[in-house]
Each structure stands twice: as C-alpha cells, then as structure tokens.
Amino acid sequence: MRQLNFKKLSILFLFICIALSCQSCLVGRCKRPQIIGYIYDSITRQPIANCKVGENLTDTNGYFQLKEQRYSQFTFIGYEAPPILVNEEIYKENYEKKSIQLFNPFGGGNRKGNIHNADTIFLKRILITTDYK
Template identity: 50%
Template sequence: MQSCISRLRRPEITGVIVDYDKNPISNCKVGEVLTDKNGRFKLMEERYNAFLLTEIFAMEAPPLMVMEQIEKDGFEKDAISMFHKWGGGRKKGAKINLDTIYLKKINQPFNVSALLKNSNWQMGFTKKADTLYLVKNGFEEWCKTDRCNPFYSEYKALTDNYFYGGKNLPEGMIKRSLAIKFDTEKLPIKINMICEYKSTFEGPNRLPDTVNTNGSYKVLSNAEIIIDAGTLNELTGKYKVTDLDLFQMKLTKTK
C-alpha cells in the first residue's frame, strides 16, 4: 500500500459578519455554518490524503483554492475566496482570522458628501480621464471578499503598467500614483500626483514627476459631483456616481 501525506483543503477560517453600521449579523450562512448572535463564525480546517509518491514526482506542494459563500436575506451575496499556488502544503493546524467582514444590504443607502468629508483617497483614471476610480485609504483592510476585489483590480490596472501589465498610462510611464484629500484644513481638495518612468541603461534615467495642486468639489443630489482639479485640467468636470461602496467610488464624466 502506497504511503500517504496530509494536504490542506481549507484552513480554519474565523471572523465576524457585521452590517455597515457595525451591527453583528446573526444566522448568516458562511460556507456550511451559521453566525452566532455576535456575528461570529468558524469554518473548521479540512484536509485530505494524497499519495506520497505522486507528490514527490510533482516536486511541489499542491495549490490551495477556497471558495465559501456568504448569504443572508436582505443582503447582497458575497464570498470568501483564497488561492495560493503551494498553499496545500501547509501543516495541520493552519488558521486564518479574517476579523471583521462587512456585508452590504440590498439597496444600501450612502451619503456621498459624508463619505468624502475629511477623507483621503487614491485615484486612477482612464486615458481620456472620462472615468475615475477612487479607493479610500484603508481599502485593503476593509476588502476581504469577492464583492470588492474586482474593483481594486480595475483600479490597479489604471495606475500600474509595470506590475499589473496594464496599457492605460502614457508611453514610457510605468506607474501613476494620485492621492487626493477632501476637505483639508484650508482647502476643499488637495491633490498630489507622482508619475514614475521606465528605467533604461542608456541614461540618464528620467526622474519621477510630481504635481501638487489644489481644487474644489461639489456634490449634487447625492448622485453627481463637480470637480475642479486645479492644474490637472483633464480631471476637471462633472461626474456621475456610477459605483459606490464604503471604500470605493467610480465616477463617469457627463460633460
């Protein structure tokens, strides 16, 4: 009989499900379990046996792929997903604590002015600056599920040609970082943009460009925003809010 080796199918996963007002959600289905009255859940570690000889020939640990659905009446469906190329090789006792997971209500209301007030965001924009992707500072700590991950991928593709293989930036530029502060102490908007360029061996290499400018904004009927981006004229205009969540916002230019 061929010897076997234990492989990881799913680590122990723990966390707390809350609504956007931070109220715990009880009896929320996470994978095969339900949350308790405090919104807590625990998915037990799952393992399987693989033939040792087969694993030796493979020369590496198997991948880990986890997909656990999150469902509750009155809320949008969501999912916890994980992938690691060699994660199946983790030893017994593997644990992951996701801490707090925010579940979005169906037709969740938002106050755009309140979301922007006294807050810091990162921005990516398309070649024609007709669509802006805004990600609020703290997004990566907040975004733990499949609902928000696609938005972040789209944002990164607009800001980083080198690492993410995008083609959005001007020729020779590899990264464009734009930080925008709303309602600063003396100014409605403060913008800092840094553009990084491809290095060459022919030299001299082009140093990063930095632009600092001030502007203003106005929210119209919680559905549109007028932005004056100072010296960044391509970003100035009227935009419709076409995607909105606690830490993300998509604006589409109307004129």
C-alpha cells in the first residue's frame, strides 16, 4: 500500500516538474540597443574625430556606432520584460562631457537588431582662460 502511494506521488511530482518546465524558457534580452549618431563641434559645426563615445571612437566624419548588447535570461511565460537603462559617456579633451541616456521600462524585450538613432550631438568647447597678473 505504501509503495503504491509513493509511486503515485513520484509520478505526480514528475508531472508537476514537466508542466512547470514547459512554461519556462530561456529568452534573449536587450541590455543596450545599437546606438548610432554623429558628434559635432557646437561652434564650428564641424565633425569631431576620435571622440570617445562609450567604448568606441568617432571616425573622421564624427560618426559613431555602439554595438547592441544582449544577454540570456531564464524566465516564465507571462513575465514582463526588464527595463533598459543606458548611460554612455561622450568625452573629448578640451570639450565639455556629455552622455547618451536611454530609459525604457520594458526595453529588455526588444528584438535583436534594435537601433537607437542618437542623431547629431553637439559638444561645447572648453575655453581655456589664463589669469595675467
């Protein structure tokens, strides 16, 4: 009698485990979309070459491209996508620092190949002043 109950409980437990695993899955999540754009001088309106944007540098036309970053997450069906919070620093010597900031409360669910066009970003040159006394 006890063996029969143990067998039934084992089968029931196995069935529950299989049912739960069928409702879960490994999904690709977006950590940062691909970001593209241009960096220009705010006064001369000329492109700024070799400006550091995130982990990359701009080319001679001021163009930059940050690659999309993705990760895998084990989740259950019906769970909401996580938010995206991106903060990429823009830096060039003798220019004021800026950053590209993105927030999307459900952006982690974006499909592969998502592109954010940052358009044209203007950096202001730092004027060097000297004190002649």
